[in-house]
Amino acid sequence: MDKSSISSTLLAPDIMLFELSNGLRVIHKMLYGSRLVYCGIIFDLGSRDEPLAGMVHFIEHMLFKGTQTKSVLQILNRLDIVGGELNAYTTKEKTCLHATVTRRFYARALELLIDMAFHSIFPAGEIEKEKKVIAEEIEMYSDTPEESISDEFEALIFPGHPLGNPILGTKETLLQFTKENLFSFYKQYYTPSRAIISIISGSPFSLTEKIIRELAPSNLPSNGAILERKAPSITAAAQKKILKRPIQQAHFILGSTAYPAYHPRWPTFNLLINHLGGPFMNSRLNLSIREKYGLTYNLYAFYNAFCDSGIWGVYAGTEPSSTEKVLELVQQQLYNLQKEPMHPKNLEKIKRQHLGFLEIARENHNNQLMQQARDLLALGRIQTLEEYAQLVQNITPEELQSVAIEMFDTSKLNLLIYEPA
Numbered sequence: 052m053d054k055s056s057i058s059s060t061l062l063a064p065d066i067m068l069f070e071l072s073n074g075l076r077v078i079h080k081m082l083y084g085s086r087l088v089y090c091g092i093i094f095d096l097g098s099r100d101e102p103l104a105g106m107v108h109f110i111e112h113m114l115f116k117g118t119q120t121k122s123v124l125q126i127l128n129r130l131d132i133v134g135g136e137l138n139a140y141t142t143k144e145k146t147c148l149h150a151t152v153t154r155r156f157y158a159r160a161l162e163l164l165i166d167m168a169f170h171s172i173f174p175a176g177e178i179e180k181e182k183k184v185i186a187e188e189i190e191m192y193s194d195t196p197e198e199s200i201s202d203e204f205e206a207l208i209f210p211g212h213p214l215g216n217p218i219l220g221t222k223e224t225l226l227q228f229t230k231e232n233l234f235s236f237y238k239q240y241y242t243p244s245r246a247i248i249s250i251i252s253g254s255p256f257s258l259t260e261k262i263i264r265e266l267a268p269s270n271l272p273s274n275g276a277i278l279e280r281k282a283p284s285i286t287a288a289a290q291k292k293i294l295k296r297p298i299q300q301a302h303f304i305l306g307s308t309a310y311p312a313y314h315p316r317w318p319t320f321n322l323l324i325n326h327l328g329g330p331f332m333n334s335r336l337n338l339s340i341r342e343k344y345g346l347t348y349n350l351y352a353f354y355n356a357f358c359d360s361g362i363w364g365v366y367a368g369t370e371p372s373s374t375e376k377v378l379e380l381v382q383q384q385l386y387n388l389q390k391e392p393m394h395p396k397n398l399e400k401i402k403r404q405h406l407g408f409l410e411i412a413r414e415n416h417n418n419q420l421m422q423q424a425r426d427l428l429a430l431g432r433i434q435t436l437e438e439y440a441q442l443v444q445n446i447t448p449e450e451l452q453s454v455a456i457e458m459f460d461t462s463k464l465n466l467l468i469y470e471p472a
Contacts, residue, residue: 057070057260059260062078062433065080066080067079067259068427069263071263071267073244073268074243075246075248075267076247077259078247078248078250079250079256080250080252081255082251082416085253087151088152088156088250088254089150089252090150090249090420091249091420091421092149092247092248093146093147093246093247093248093420093424094168094240094241094246095144095145095245095246096144096145096146096240096241096245097141097142097143097145098141099144099212099216099280102232103224104213104221104224105217105221106232106233106236107146108185109220109225111140111146112184113171113178113181114167115139115167116171116177116181117171117172117173118170118171119166119170121163129159129163130160133152133156133159134152135151135152135159136151141218143214143355148164149164149417150163151417154252154254157252157258158266161262165267168268169268173237178233182225189219189220189222189225196296196300196302197302200304200467204304204306204465204467205362207290208306208307208362209283209362212281214360214362239276243268245278247427247428249420249423250420251416251419282360283360289461289465290465290466291468292466292468293468293470294468294470295469296470296471296472297471297472298471299471300371301370301374302369303366303377303378303466303468304366304467305465306362306363306365307362307363307364307463307464308360308362308463309356309363310356311359311360311361312356312358312429313429313430316450322402322451323451323454323455324352324353324363325352325404325408326401327385327388328351328352328365329352329405329408331404334351334352335384335387336350339380339383340377340380344380346370346373346376347367347368347373347377349367350365350366350367350368352365353366374468374470385455385459385461388451388455391452392448392449392452393452405443406440413436
């Protein structure tokens with residue numbers, strides 16, 4: 052590959068897109084006045100894309116275990132010794148390696164990320180050690196009811212589909228990982244055309260282009276093996292499942308499938324879920340259940356949108372004797388949102404709250420790295436906060452009610468309960 056073959060496009064006054072001839076894209080957002088650089092490599096590859104449950108998460112761990120030019124210790128020390136940060140995570144549809152450094156060490160951070168992403172070697176001895184580490188991670192999640200019930204709820208909603216598999220995999224699938232099957236999957240799918248380098252920095256675009264010219268991964272195939280995602284089938288009948296666990300509290304999730312990301316009704320449902328049980332003390336669930344009756348400490352609503360589907364739910368932990376009462380109160384709030392359109396003044400209040408929260412959340416630059424890449428992969432451009440705000444501002448009381456009627460239909464609600472053994 053000719054490293055100098057880079058095309059650039061100004062997407063906005065503060066956002067530049069660089070594209071290499073091998074398909075690797077680099078998106079750089081200016082953070083004026085900042086002395087820091089936030090950078091990450093995001094692969095359009097997650098746990099739903101793997102042949103064995105937990106493989107993508109395992110590979111994420113192996114990216115830290117040695118490259119063609121660096122040992123494990125060299126990788127771990129490379130940014131630590133200059134006060135930087137290095138981390139990674141796996142989701143259902145993405146894998147992200149990310150780093151934060153001062154501008155002085157911008158090139159060092161990018162070089163490390165590119166080396167880890169494209170030149171890892173998967174030492175056999177490290178694979179066996181990491182199996183033990185991830186087995187402990189699985190145990191830790193199993194011992195945390197709020198985490199394990201989320202995994203089991205996804206399995207209930209997406210039975211037999213990769214979206215229903217736990218990101219960590221299982222102890223059984225861990226035993227099936229070998230250097231051969233891990234490295235084969237890595238070489239086929241972790242390719243430049245499936246990756247985006249996402250950067251937020253006070254450094255000029257010209258410096259980013261210069262660094263990329265010097266570091267661009269060469270001698271790599273532009274396209275990996277074809278990856279086809281099969282959309283989950285939607286089960287019509289609601290399900291109820293009660294499981295006994297060695298716990299003190301009862302835990303439950305009530306919910307169902309939801310709109311995929313960037314669906315026309317996605318902003319409306321996002322607004323609705325945040326109003327129902329978002330991270331606000333004045334959410335409907337918090338005021339009507341926790342504050343009014345004191346029946347639960349941990350209570351919230353969530354919505355996870357994927358490329359072709361989604362999942363939403365209400366989670367609560369409570370005394371076993373209060374489970375039915377809390378469920379009844381949750382269902383009452385779901386009904387209240389369906390029975391009549393919200394008053395326009397109240398709708399304006401929740402819009403203002405939702406958008407204010409998002410604006411604060413965007414200050415988390417590691418989240419913004421992922422959002423930039425997600426937008427680019429799904430839309431081919433960056434959806435600005437102003438664009439999203441306009442979509443939210445256009446929501447009417449009738450549209451909010453219509454979405455509530457569709458999504459909170461009691462005939463579609465699935466219920467998973469953990470009861471103390």
